[in-house]
Amino acid sequence: MTDLPDDLLTPEAVADPDGAAAVLREHDPVHWSPTHRAWLxxxxxxxxxxxxxxxxSSDRVRPLLAQRERPSGDASHRMLGLISEWMVVTDPPAHTRLRRLAGAAFKQQQIAAMExxxxxxxxxxVDAFVADGGTDLPADLVAGVAYPLPAIVIAEMLGAPPEDRDRxxxxxxxLALVAFGAGGDARPDRHERALRGLEEMAEYFRALVARRRRDPGGDMLSAMLGDEGDPDALSDDELVGMCALLLFAGHETTTNAIANAVRLLTADPALRDRVRxxxxxVNPAxxxxxxxxxxxxxxxxWVVEDHELRGRAIRRGERVYLLLCGANRDPERFADPDVVDLARERATHVAFGxxxxxxxxxxxxxxETRVxxxxxxxxxxxxRVAGEPEYLPTIASRAQTSLPVVHDAVAAGSRP
Known part of the structure; x- marks a missing residue:
């Protein structure tokens, strides 16, 4: 009998999550993991x-808080308490209201105009990256491009001063130390560090919200303020949480998307040159x-109601891990699922839920990724990539610690 991968944080599963998901998908597509105490x-x-x-339910932080017998001053407890108000971990009707109000800042024409x-x-x-090298010795594309880009974009969208980008x-x-699984950092003070960062960030955003209430502009935060007198308008606390969520989710996800796409598309020189x-x-790639x-x-x-899936009894109070990496390579949905097919129908994958x-x-x-x-x-x-990938050992994200690349010589600052 095939041994089923039970732990998504083993070195093998971190290095090849798609392989682990494929074994589960074929042999036990609704698998109980004692390690994670969750259905995969x-x-x-x-x-x-x-x-x-x-x-x-997406309201999965509050149940964890309720289960914990920890003092309210505990760093991880306090941090989860703050995160529990974020839109992404709420359900209707609270989620419906938050999503509607946040949608004002994400109108398609506004986002498209940012290109x-x-x-x-x-x-x-890229000018700076070329000037730093990368022809004879590898240069880190994560540090040089994939990591700073989304932080700059989000800072500008929220109307933060350029000098605050590094913060x-x-x-x-x-926040990434805890929100994407604890495997990436085992230091005992990681929750305290994350809490300090979260509290410092909340204080910063609270001041920014106050500034925008006095002097609204054309930025995303001003758009989320809503109309004066609207009883459903976001409170200051909700605006702070929304800013924190946009920063964290937008930065981490886009950094990973850029780095992973570059690794995939440069692995095959013919494919790389065809897309170039x-x-x-570029878009289908x-x-x-x-x-x-x-x-x-x-x-x-988080399971809030007993139900059955493929003959398995899923009980209230349990957790379910939805493996997007398994779903997106399911041969029952995608022909030749492990192959890059630039003619494949676009809108069927679940990378964004x-x-x-x-x-x-x-x-x-x-x-951001396409550009x-x-x-x-x-x-x-x-x-081309120089070396084998190293991924942060987290359950949720596919994050490369770095992406050393080399390329043929180009004139610094040239923009063909």
């Missing part, structure tokens, strides 16, 4: 159905990268 769901149809199943600014930022980062990146890093030479192929090596491997749901909790920033993440990947392939001829 890996088939496409089951994952898509789960997104719309009212028996599975020129994102292109300018990418060109600036945004630091706060996002501290035809701008029309990015969609295939999102499907095959998407930034999020697992989404968590589905239903009411589908990622509200998906369009922005797509634009970054297209520009890198165009401006860095012969771009």
């Amino acid at each position: 769901v890996t088939r496409y149809d089951d994952v898509v159905a789960a997104f719309r199943n009212p028996a599975l 020129d600014r994102i292109q300018a930022l990418v060109d600036e980062l 945004f990146r630091e706060w996002s890093d501290e 030479d035809d701008p029309a192929l 990015v969609e295939e990268a999102l499907r095959l090596v998407g930034p999020i491997k697992v989404l968590v749901r 589905r239903g009411i909790h589908a990622c509200i920033g998906a369009q922005l993440a797509r634009i 970054a990947v297209g520009t890198l392939l165009r401006r860095l001829p012969g771009l």
